[in-house]
Amino acid sequence: MVRAARKVTSGEVPAKAEAAEPVVAPPMPAKPVPSSAKKKAPEPVRRSLGTIITVAVTSLACFVFGGLLSSPLLMGLGVLIWFTLMSPFMAAWASIGAVTGIATLGTARFMFPNVLVEPPSKFKVGPASDYPLNTVSNKWKDLFGIWIVHTDQYEGKNLIYALSAVCTHLGCTPNWLDGEQKFKCPCHGSGFYITGVNFEGPAPRPLERVGLRIAEDGLLEVDKSLKFQEEMGQWTDPASCVDVV
Amino acid sequence: MSIGDYIRESQVWKSIFRHPAPVDRRNRVVVMLTNFFLHLHPVSVKQQGIALSYTWCMGGITFFLFLVETITGVLLMFYYRPTLQFAFNDILALRDVTTLGIMREIHRWGAHSMVITVWLHMYRVFLTGSYKPPREFNWVIGVLLLVLTLLLSFTGYLLPWDQLAIWAITVGSNMARATPFLGYEGPGALLLNVGGFDLITSGSDARFLLLGGRFVGEGTLNRFYILHCVAIPLVVALLIAIHFWRVRKDGGISQPL
Amino acid sequence: MxxxxxxxxxxxxxxxxxxxxxxxxxxxxxxxxxxxxxxxxxxxxxxxxxxxxxxxxxxxxxxxxxxxxxxxxxxxxxxxxMPDAIKDAFNAASDPRTFFALSTIGFIVVIWAREFLVTPTMGWILLNLSCLYLTLSMTDYDFRQIVTKPDNVPIVGMLFIVGFFTWLSFNRAVENDRRVAAGQPIREREKNEKVLVWPDLVYSELICMVALTAFLIAWGIVLQAPLEEPASGAKTPNPSKAPWYFLGLQEMLVYFDPWMAGVVLPSMILVGLMAIPYIDFNKLGNGYYTFKERPFAIITFMFGFLPLWVAMIVLGTFLRGPNWNFFGPYEYWDVHKLELLNNVNLSEWFWLDVMQRPLPVAPANSEWYVQFGYILLRESVGILVTLAYLFLLPPVMAATIFRSFFQKMGFIRFMVLANLMLFMASLPLKMVLRWAINLKYIVSIPEYFLNL
Structure with a gap:
């Protein structure tokens, strides 16, 4: 395309090369072959991928377990397997693979922070007498994301427990609707009874309880690091609720 | 000699534009070959390949919107600090105080438009069968670009730090809790348990990795800011380059065989 | 007053x-x-x-x-x-069942009557009808509230654009099909001289850029980007919606557990999209609009894009209100609207209703494998149904309706296609099951977070 365009615009330059007779090149002389190359090169050792992976994994496993069990014998065995059964080429590739893998895992680990600025998991919520029977307290919802519930509707027992204000469907914060006596999630419409048990909408399981106990000074203490799931039978755990007598 | 001629005859001008203006056929060819920005294009194309009713111009518009987003995005970064203390107020200030704070509107509407034009580009490429050999791999790159466009938009959604932002991200990222094996509420997560110690908890699962915390908070804002402004745009730019290069190498814009 | x-x-x-x-x-x-x-x-x-x-x-x-x-x-x-009678009719028709049924029927009608619909006059009539619908509906307060929300405006625009381009592509496809039937060259081959990129392409790109810039600036001036109250982790707005382009996925969350709707199905969509060029064995239709030369590919893709993606976004954006309840386009978003959502699992239906006995429960304090066995027993019906769906159906498909596909594609490519199709079909199937028999989960193992 370019050449054609040039030819049109710069027509006065004659194309000399095309007009000349084609020159036939003389045949090339045969390439001299050094005598050493005439000997047939040894077949390169090719191992199948399966063998290589087996060897690499076995030796690495020996090395790692040796390190974990602090057994120099096992570690030595790993090194021995590696250097005897791996061809240098494959050893190089396996090393690169291993280093890349470790680097990826390390980067992934780097992305998990060790220190978090989040509210404390243990806190006091006042005496049990603050929570009358069959009420749900929204007092701590904004700050700590829990409700304190006092009810006798769960298996007929008079209990106070702390429910985590996280919908078990997708983690939105449900609202306690006093008129309808249920927790209702605004995201996808899951509904839970006052007991925390799900009865409508997409939530697959009841709300979770968090740890609640009466501390030494007689106040209720919530421990959010503990969680109790009804469907796992964990609500029978005495740490999940406080009996009111 | 007019001033225009004087400028065009000067050494400076000639060092930048090595050929006369593209007014005749020869220079129209040469300009495509010598200009860095134009050399993305071939010198000539088939008429039907650039007909608007055929291409809908959606790929080009998407690329143009990417440029708009980059420019307005860089400008917005001068006025925005990604911390809980400042983020929302900075956006408020952009709206109420900053002259030409309309930059944020352009950025947001451009982002919405880009999502739509990416879909339509894909729709057109499918309907004309342009993903068929030899363009299979370029289609795959296109799908990756679609994902990255959605991720760009998703990460940007959080930055104003208003109710709309954090709850959209909360709803969107909560699904990561349920990733099989890697989310602490996903099927199989309980199996990853070594000696009574759960490997996958709310502090070590896929969602934690995404948010940098157990819920959408300070860490998330910073993470999404970096992803939105640096990490994803870099990858997108690389993939766009490959996408364009492959369009040329796979035989130019698709045509009936 | x-x-x-x-x-x-x-x-x-x-x-x-x-x-x-x-x-x-x-x-x-x-x-x-x-x-x-x-x-x-x-x-x-x-x-x-x-x-x-x-x-x-x-x-x-x-x-x-x-x-x-x-x-x-x-x-x-x-x-x-807008007359109230029409409003009521539209409200009634926007129930999820009728909405999905109507969008599917509309899709079939478009495919079936394409030759009739693609004439310019028909296109113009459709455009006028949709414009009239929009302007008349704007006289309703609730409709205006939802449609003119700044983030929803692009969706309204998208509906018009998607509609126009679907019409345009069918227009070109029908014309090409007609030409092929008459033995003429297709339109893309006619008048197809090579032209120089400068000026033919570069100029149109430049014009496009200028027009788009002007368009974006105008849009930015007319419509302010939304900014709500500052974020608060404790107050979930009602309803809480994902960004609009993910609302199709959020709608799936009503019917599937998060691990399916949020992780597995989106991954399948992406893998499926990437696999398209490798499973489409049809050599025809490369580089031009056509329908008759590749009807299966076009119908499948359009079904995925129009009723299952765009229509779901419309549904999630305009018709889902507080508590994720359904609201017609002219209906007030009442927070206290009551809707019964009592769904049952397949296992509950099987054991309680069919077998007339309680769900099998492992004895208390039993070993984990005993509990696991009881769970398997409890969910046996659902597990069998799922296994049959995933492993029995592909061979059946290969032997019957997709016989010629199977012969041309070979085993692996066919299995990929069959599985992608089954996953795509699982969404409408689950929706229909939910509406027909209030089915919640086919397999429900909350103990291990495994619900299907």
Whole structure:
């Protein structure tokens, strides 16, 4: 395309090369072959991928377990397997693979922070007498994301427990609707009874309880690091609720 | 000699534009070959390949919107600090105080438009069968670009730090809790348990990795800011380059065989 | 007396006046085109140009526009508004069942009647109908609230654009199919000389860039980007929605557990999209619009894009209100709307209703494998159904309806195709099951977070 365009615009330059007779090149002389190359090169050792992976994994496993069990014998065995059964080429590739893998895992680990600025998991919520029977307290919802519930509707027992204000469907914060006596999630419409048990909408399981106990000074203490799931039978755990007598 | 001629005859001008203006056929060819920005294009194309009713111009518009987003995005970064203390107020200030704070509107509407034009580009490429050999791999790159466009938009959604932002991200990222094996509420997560110690908890699962915390908070804002402004745009730019290069190498814009 | 939420205000009427004026101008141009192209029809014993009907319509639009532009001083008694009967009909039709059924039926009609729909006149009529629907609906307060929300405006625009391009592609495809049937060359091969990129392509790119910049600036001036209250982790707004382009996925969350709707199905969508060029063995239709040469591919893709993606976004954006309940487009978003959502699992239905006995429960304090066995027993029906769906159906498909596909594609490619199709079909299937028998989960193992 370019050449054609040039030819049109710069027509006065004659194309000399095309007009000349084609020159036939003389045949090339045969390439001299050094005598050493005439000997047939040894077949390169090719191992199948399966063998290589087996060897690499076995030796690495020996090395790692040796390190974990602090057994120099096992570690030595790993090194021995590696250097005897791996061809240098494959050893190089396996090393690169291993280093890349470790680097990826390390980067992934780097992305998990060790220190978090989040509210404390243990806190006091006042005496049990603050929570009358069959009420749900929204007092701590904004700050700590829990409700304190006092009810006798769960298996007929008079209990106070702390429910985590996280919908078990997708983690939105449900609202306690006093008129309808249920927790209702605004995201996808899951509904839970006052007991925390799900009865409508997409939530697959009841709300979770968090740890609640009466501390030494007689106040209720919530421990959010503990969680109790009804469907796992964990609500029978005495740490999940406080009996009111 | 007019001033225009004087400028065009000067050494400076000639060092930048090595050929006369593209007014005749020869220079129209040469300009495509010598200009860095134009050399993305071939010198000539088939008429039907650039007909608007055929291409809908959606790929080009998407690329143009990417440029708009980059420019307005860089400008917005001068006025925005990604911390809980400042983020929302900075956006408020952009709206109420900053002259030409309309930059944020352009950025947001451009982002919405880009999502739509990416879909339509894909729709057109499918309907004309342009993903068929030899363009299979370029289609795959296109799908990756679609994902990255959605991720760009998703990460940007959080930055104003208003109710709309954090709850959209909360709803969107909560699904990561349920990733099989890697989310602490996903099927199989309980199996990853070594000696009574759960490997996958709310502090070590896929969602934690995404948010940098157990819920959408300070860490998330910073993470999404970096992803939105640096990490994803870099990858997108690389993939766009490959996408364009492959369009040329796979035989130019698709045509009936 | 003033209403709290007035359906019509002076500003709305005035704005609609301009919208009708725009439609009037558009149709005035159409009258000219119709006069040149459409010819006459015979009525009352004489030839009447088709253009006269369009002229009549345009004149009505013009009068409506004038009525709006001058009659805005008393909005309460303004007469031109959406009739309540039509509003009720639309509200009733926007139940998820009818909505999905109608979008599917609409899709089938578009495919089936494409040759009729792709004429320019039909396209113009459809455009006018949708514009009229929009302008008339704007007279309703609740409709206006949801449609003019700044983040929803692009979706409205997208509906028009998607509709237009679908129409355009069918127009070109039908024309090419007709040419192929008549033995003529397809349109993309005709008049296909090589032209220089400068100026033919570079100029149109430049014009496009300038127009787009102007468009974005205008949009930015007219519509302010949304900014709500500052974020608060404790107050979930009602409803809480994901960004609009993920609302199709959020809608799936109503029918599937998060691990399916949020992780597995989106991954399948992406893998499926990437796999398209490798499983499509059809060599025809490369680089031009056609329908008849690749009907299966086009129907499948369009079904995934239009009813399952775009329509789901519309549903999630416009029709889902507080508590993720369903609201018609003209319905007030009442937070206290009650909707019964008592769904049952397949296992509950099987054991309680069919077998008339309680769900099998492992004895207390039993070993983990005993509990696991009881769970398997409890969910056996669902597990069998799922396994049959995933492993029995592909061979059946290969032997029956997809026989020729299987022979041409080979085992692996066919299995990939079959599985992608099954996953895609699982969404409408689960929706229908939910509506028909209130099914919640086919397999429900909350103990291990495994619900299907």
């Amino acid at each position: 003033l209403e709290h939420h007035p359906d019509l205000t002076a500003a709305v009427i005035y704005g609609l006046g301009w919208a009708y004026l725009l439609m009037f101008v558009m149709n005035a141009f159409w009258v000219k085109r119709s006069y040149d192209v459409d010819g006459n029809c015979h009525m009352f014993g004489q030839a009447i140009p088709m253009a006269s009907f369009w002229a009549l319509y345009a004149a009505v639009l013009g009068m409506v526009s004038i009525a709006h532009l001058t009659g805005s001083d008393n909005p309460q008694s303004f007469l031109i508004r």
